Amino acid sequence: MGRLSRAGLRRAEVPGAFDVGAAAYDTLVGANPGYHDHLRISARRMRIADGGRGLRLLDAGCGTGASTAALLEAAPHAEIVAVDASAGMLEQARAKTWPDSVRFVHSPIEDFSVQAGGAGKFDGILAAYLLRNLADPDAQLRRFAALLRPGATLAVHEYSVADSKYAQAIWTAVCWGIIIPAGLVKTRDSTLYRHLWRSVTSFDGAAAFQRRMAAAGFTGVHSETMPGWQHGIVHTFLGEVR
Known part of the structure; x- marks a missing residue:
C-alpha cells in the first residue's frame, strides 16, 4: 500500500485498500450506531415517488x-444497479440476500456507463462516501448529470468538516480514538482508516461542495446534515438535473 499524503492515499490505490478491509468492514461500521440510519436518511431525502415503482436507480460506490x-428500503419497487471498484467489497455485498431487482456491477465509477448497467438512464443516483475518493470529483459529477433523466435527483452522502472547527475536532478525536485503532486490530493494517481521516479533513466544506454540484449542472443544490454525533460531519448533498 502506498504512502499517505495530506489527502490520504493516491486515488488509484483506494480500491485496493478497501479490498484489504472488506472482510471486517461491516463489523467496524456496525459499531457506529448512526451509520446505517444515516444512509437511510439520505435515501429518504431523495423523495423517490411510489416506492420507486417503474424507476431505475444507481447506487454509486x-x-x-x-x-x-x-436505497432498497426507500424504493422497494425500483430496479437498483449497484456499482463499486473494489472486488473485495462487492464480494461481501453479493454474499447477502437481495431481491432480483438488485444487480451488482464491478467497475470503477469513472468507467461505468449506461450500457454497463443496461439500457436507459437513471431516475436517481445515491453516491455514499464516494466523491472524496475520486481523482476528479468534478468530472464525475458531470458524468452523473449525464446518467440522469431530466428532473432526477443526485444524493451525495458524504463527510464534510472543513466549514467547522468543532466538526474537525470531533472527527479527528473519533478517528484516532476509535476508528483507526479498531481498524488496526481487525485488519492488522490501519492504512484505510488513516486514509479515511485524511481524505475527510482535506475534502470540501459543505458550501464548496454545493458549488461543485452547481458547476456540474445540478439545480436546486442544497445540503442537510445528520442527527447525533455526526451532526455537521456527515451531510446529504442534493441536486437535480434539468
Whole structure:
C-alpha cells in the first residue's frame, strides 16, 4: 500500500485498500450506531415517488451493500444497479440476500456507463462516501448529470468538516480514538482508516461542495446534515438535473 499524503492515499490505490478491509468492514461500521440510519436518511431525502415503482436507480460506490440496502428500503419497487471498484467489497455485498431487482456491477465509477448497467438512464443516483475518493470529483459529477433523466435527483452522502472547527475536532478525536485503532486490530493494517481521516479533513466544506454540484449542472443544490454525533460531519448533498 502506498504512502499517505495530506489527502490520504493516491486515488488509484483506494480500491485496493478497501479490498484489504472488506472482510471486517461491516463489523467496524456496525459499531457506529448512526451509520446505517444515516444512509437511510439520505435515501429518504431523495423523495423517490411510489416506492420507486417503474424507476431505475444507481447506487454509486455501493461497497458492502449498506447504501444499497438503504436505497432498497426507500424504493422497494425500483430496479437498483449497484456499482463499486473494489472486488473485495462487492464480494461481501453479493454474499447477502437481495431481491432480483438488485444487480451488482464491478467497475470503477469513472468507467461505468449506461450500457454497463443496461439500457436507459437513471431516475436517481445515491453516491455514499464516494466523491472524496475520486481523482476528479468534478468530472464525475458531470458524468452523473449525464446518467440522469431530466428532473432526477443526485444524493451525495458524504463527510464534510472543513466549514467547522468543532466538526474537525470531533472527527479527528473519533478517528484516532476509535476508528483507526479498531481498524488496526481487525485488519492488522490501519492504512484505510488513516486514509479515511485524511481524505475527510482535506475534502470540501459543505458550501464548496454545493458549488461543485452547481458547476456540474445540478439545480436546486442544497445540503442537510445528520442527527447525533455526526451532526455537521456527515451531510446529504442534493441536486437535480434539468
